Amino acid sequence: MSKKQLIMEKALELFAKQGFEATSVQQITDYCGISKGAFYLSFKSKDELILAIIDHFMEQISIDIDYTVRNVTTDRIMYHFFHTIFLAFSRHANFAKILMKEQTHSLNSKLLTKMQYxxxxxxxxxxxxIENVYGNxxxxxxxxxxxAIKGLMNGYANFILFNEIEMDLELISNSLVEKTEILAKHVTIPFITEEMAERFHTFSDDEYSAVDLLHMVEDAFKEADDKISKESLTILKEQLQLQTYSPAILNGLIENIYGRSENKRLGYLLKKYFQLTN
Incomplete structure (x- = not known):
């Protein structure tokens, strides 16, 4: 485990107990058994650490959802979408609870911007x-x-987390599919128009360029501590500059770097960039 990953995991434990504001850098370094200097080599500030944890948490969910919707039939997409979301919440209940509490309190502008993103x-x-499932x-x-779907998800997640109710993933997923079906079939008075929906036209993963990915590969190489990952990252860097390898080889190279959880996002983006199937 890299020093960065250690700090993130230990800090998350403290944040779960105390919240973001009440946890100091000194407490984090004491809990990790490292010096403040070692902390600041990995993160410029506590806010940067929090952003990194939020990125890690949210990106894992995004990757899982993307994989799910690409690999299930249309008639089951809604169920698997809800199941994936609530499975992630159940696995990371403490952090999900922190996010729900903290985003309504004293987050600074960078953190708020991250949550809005x-x-x-x-x-x-x-x-x-829903466009795929229901069409016209x-x-x-x-x-x-x-x-409406987001409101249902947030409401149920809030209820489950703060009442410490054991989650029945199959039941809640089927229940939300049923409610979505009713809304899709019977809502006839829309409020949000096309003109009002500018929030849907925002940054997408497809906007990562080869240069962006090169920088990410170089950063991953610095953090890698095993020979296979380093060799795979080196070849992937070459591929971004001069594409020569077959899709099968690229898939294998990307699978090699998935061993580190922090590389899942990079692997996901590389697969999209090289237009590889899962």
Missing amino acids: YDRRTDQTILSI KIKGNKFDLVF
Whole structure:
């Protein structure tokens, strides 16, 4: 485990107990058994650490959702979408609870911007799924349906987390599919118009260039501590500059770097960039 990953995991334990504001850098370094100097070699500030943890948490969910919706039939996409979301919440209940509490309190502008970014990505994901499932049937009310689905998800997640109720993933997923079906079929008075829905036109993963990915590969190489990952990252860097390898080889190289959880996002983006199937 890299020093960065150690700090993130230990800090998350403290944040879960105390919240963001009440946890100091000194407490984090004491808990990790490292010096402040070692902390600041990895993160410029506590806020940068929090952003990194949020990125890690949200990106894992995004990757899982993307994989799910690409690999299930249309008639089961809604169920698997809800199941994936709530499975992630159950696995990371403490951090999900922190996010729900803290985003309504004293987060600074950078943290708020980060949360808004992921909120918009969620909007885009839901929109893409319901357009795929319902097509023209929801043309006039698709944006209202997106926010209705998000409201249901947030409401149930809040209820489950703060009442410490054991989660039945199959039941809640089927229940939300049923409610979505009712809304899709019977809502006839939309509120959100196409003009009002600018939030859906935001940054997408497809906007990562080869240069962006090169920098990410170089950063991953610095953090890698095993020979296979380093060799795979070196070849992937060469591939971004001069494409010569077959899709099968590229898939294998990307699988080699998935061993480190922090590389899952990079692997996901490389697969999209090289247009590889899962």
